[in-house]
Amino acid sequence: MNKILIKKKNYKIFFSTIIKNLNYKKTNFIKNVLFNIKSNKISFISEYKRQSPYKGMYINNIKKIVKKYEILGSICLSLLNECIHFKCNFYDFFYIKKHTNLLILRKDFIFSTIHLLHSFLIGYDVLLVLSSLNLLIIKNIYTVSKKLKINIIIEIHNLKELEKIQNIRPIFLGINCRDLKNLLINKNQDNLFKKLPNNCIIISESGLNLFNHIKIFIDNNIRVFLIGDFFLNNFNFFKKIFNLLN
Numbered sequence: 001m002n003k004i005l006i007k008k009k010n011y012k013i014f015f016s017t018i019i020k021n022l023n024y025k026k027t028n029f030i031k032n033v034l035f036n037i038k039s040n041k042i043s044f045i046s047e048y049k050r051q052s053p054y055k056g057m058y059i060n061n062i063k064k065i066v067k068k069y070e071i072l073g074s075i076c077l078s079l080l081n082e083c084i085h086f087k088c089n090f091y092d093f094f095y096i097k098k099h100t101n102l103l104i105l106r107k108d109f110i111f112s113t114i115h116l117l118h119s120f121l122i123g124y125d126v127l128l129v130l131s132s133l134n135l136l137i138i139k140n141i142y143t144v145s146k147k148l149k150i151n152i153i154i155e156i157h158n159l160k161e162l163e164k165i166q167n168i169r170p171i172f173l174g175i176n177c178r179d180l181k182n183l184l185i186n187k188n189q190d191n192l193f194k195k196l197p198n199n200c201i202i203i204s205e206s207g208l209n210l211f212n213h214i215k216i217f218i219d220n221n222i223r224v225f226l227i228g229d230f231f232l233n234n235f236n237f238f239k240k241i242f243n244l245l246n
């Protein structure tokens with residue numbers, strides 16, 4: 001009986017948060033990024049997770065970390081709602097929405113328009129779509145996302161994936177340096193850099209743990225970075241790199 005009551009209470013919180021989120025005045029992710037680009041500033045999407053499949057557990061405190069990310073000027077927070085590998089859940093999402101004004105990127109991938117609607121209703125601001133999905137599904141997700149005015153990042157790993165999704169002309173293109181099959185980081189993206197379209201905003205994601213690595217992307221005109229492990233492990237570094245680059 002107790003279990004049922006707790007479940008009922010959780011559902012009540014869940015739905016009342018959804019309804020509240022529908023009334024949220026969404027700050028525009030695009031506007032924030034463009035503002036930083038125009039002011040010649042680097043933008044950071046900082047990630048929160050309790051654990052990662054390649055590093056194990058982090059000793060961290062969600063309250064302190066997300067507040068610091070906000071104070072130090074992250075344009076968005078990347079969150080993984082996955083309880084097995086990253087040990088996060090939807091309550092983290094609701095906590096962050098309630099206690100900060102950070103926009104939230106759903107870093108676990110979107111696989112269908114239903115999944116997109118679900119994320120929209122919960123109140124996510126930015127979503128991620130893998131370019132390895134069927135092209136028709138990607139196109140459908142993209143079309144619906146425009147109607148809902150929710151931002152989508154299409155994620156690629158290589159030239160082949162770039163060519164596949166180029167016709168969609170996404171506003172945001174994420175280059176993920178990590179090969180998800182073997183979790184290795186590919187720092188040599190030269191052939192990709194030469195072909196990047198200049199009418200979209202490129203976001204460099206994952207495995208960025210050296211200033212020189214970030215610098216290579218900056219030299220190739222990339223101004224937005226998604227960083228998890230590096231900031232979570234070395235919080236002072238966030239402050240340093242932020243001041244250094246801006």
Ligand SMILES: O=P(O)(O)OC[C@@H](O)[C@@H](O)c1c[nH]c2ccccc12
Nearest residue numbers: 047053206207208226227228229230
């Ligand atoms: O912590 P990093 O190296 O800055 O990477 C962030 C993000 O890409 C990572 O947390 C992640 C997201 N999805 C994954 C799937 C597998 C391995 C890692 C990931």
